[in-house]
Amino acid sequence: MSGTLYGLGVGPGDPELLTLKAHRLIRSAGVIAYPAPDTGESFARAIVAEYMPDGATEIAIVIPMRSERFPAQEVYDSAATEIAQALEAGQDVVVLCEGDPFFYGSFMYLFSRLSDRFPTEIVPGVSSLGAVTAAASQPLIAREEVLTVLPATLEESELERHLADANAAAIMKLGRHFGKTRAVLDRLGMTERARFVSHASLPNQNVCPLSEAPETAPYFSMIIVPGKDAHV
Numbered sequence: 001m002s003g004t005l006y007g008l009g010v011g012p013g014d015p016e017l018l019t020l021k022a023h024r025l026i027r028s029a030g031v032i033a034y035p036a037p038d039t040g041e042s043f044a045r046a047i048v049a050e051y052m053p054d055g056a057t058e059i060a061i062v063i064p065m066r067s068e069r070f071p072a073q074e075v076y077d078s079a080a081t082e083i084a085q086a087l088e089a090g091q092d093v094v095v096l097c098e099g100d101p102f103f104y105g106s107f108m109y110l111f112s113r114l115s116d117r118f119p120t121e122i123v124p125g126v127s128s129l130g131a132v133t134a135a136a137s138q139p140l141i142a143r144e145e146v147l148t149v150l151p152a153t154l155e156e157s158e159l160e161r162h163l164a165d166a167n168a169a170a171i172m173k174l175g176r177h178f179g180k181t182r183a184v185l186d187r188l189g190m191t192e193r194a195r196f197v198s199h200a201s202l203p204n205q206n207v208c209p210l211s212e213a214p215e216t217a218p219y220f221s222m223i224i225v226p227g228k229d230a231h232v
Contacts, residue, residue, distance in 0.1 A: 003031075003092040005083065005118050007101040007111060009125015010047045013220075014201035017126045018048065025094055025123065026051045031086045033059035033079065034096040035106055043220075044096040059083060059093075063106070072109075080113040087118045100127040104151070104172065129170055131200035132222045136207050138195055138230075141168045145227035152177035160184045168227035178217035185210065185223070194225045 006025055011017035018026075026032070026048050036042035042060065045052075061079040063072070083093050101107040101122050111120065129149070133140050141147045148166040150159060151173045163169055163184060171181055185191045196213035198206045198221035206214075210223060 001090060002118050003087040003090050005087060005110075005114055005120045006092065006094045006123055007097055007105075007107040007120070008094050008123045009097050009100040009105075009127075010044055011126040012099055012128050012131035012201045013043070013047060013199065014131075015047055015050065017131070017201060018051075019123065019125065021123055022048075022125065023051060026096075027053060029053065029056055029092065029094040031057045031059065031083075031091050031093045032096065033061060033083055033093060035098075036060040036062050038062050038064045042096075044098045047098070048096060057086070057091075059086075061106075076106075076109040076113065080110055083110065084114060084117070087114070097125065098128075099131075100125045103127045103129070128172065128200065128220075128222060132170070132197040132224060135197050135200040135205055136195045136224060138224065138226055140170070140224060140230055141227045142229040145229055147227075152181045156180050156184060160188065163188055163190065163225075166225070168230065169223075169225040171223040171225075173219065174217040174221045174223065175219040178221075179215075181223060182210065182213075185225070190225050193228075194223055197222050197224070 008022050008025055034042050034044040059082055063075055086093050095107055097105045097107045145167040148162055148169045150162055150171050152171050153173050185194055191210050194210035196208055196210045198218050
């Protein structure tokens with residue numbers, strides 16, 4: 001009998017935001033996989049490090065963190081092969097996912113490669129969007145307003161088109177696209193009600209009006225534009 005694959009959301013960073021189910025599965029895991037940069041430590045692993053059992057086998061899915069393109073499909077093909085070997089041997093495999101596995105989560109690439117061959121369970125986690133609105137103490141949408149979630153990696157014209165039609169918006173994956181995003185929001189007259197949040201739920205969390213945000217933004221940051229009915 002094969003093992004079960006768990007796509008496990010570990011939340012935005014604060015270990016206390018782990019679900020009880022996530023905590024239980026990590027404590028009993030024999031094999032734990034997680035995304036990791038090619039330099040530095042894995043953020044997903046760091047969130048749960050104190051709960052990982054001694055002797056657990058670790059599979060680091062090394063993803064280069066640089067602007068130029070890299071063979072992403074090969075990275076996930078290789079990781080899926082290693083995880084499949086453990087599953088075929090009857091071992092359960094817990095894959096740690098920052099935030100929620102299916103909200104811009106890289107676990108979807110392993111899911112597409114493995115879920116038709118092995119029992120798979122998704123364990124939802126606190127998403128970055130929930131953490132950011134909580135950190136900002138800011139309701140995002142109300143009544144019949146519609147929320148638009150956008151990656152800042154879109155072309156500037158596409159970003160502007162979507163935002164022009166939005167009641168309320170959350171813009172993710174800022175990093176080197178921060179300046180472009182700010183310029184678009186300025187042109188659309190949305191800066192005044194926009195909020196900037198970085199490292200939500202962590203000790204170095206930063207929350208401020210977008211007009212007072214720093215010149216650069218880390219990847220783990222977001223801009224929220226509350227709907228007019230929800231703005232406080």
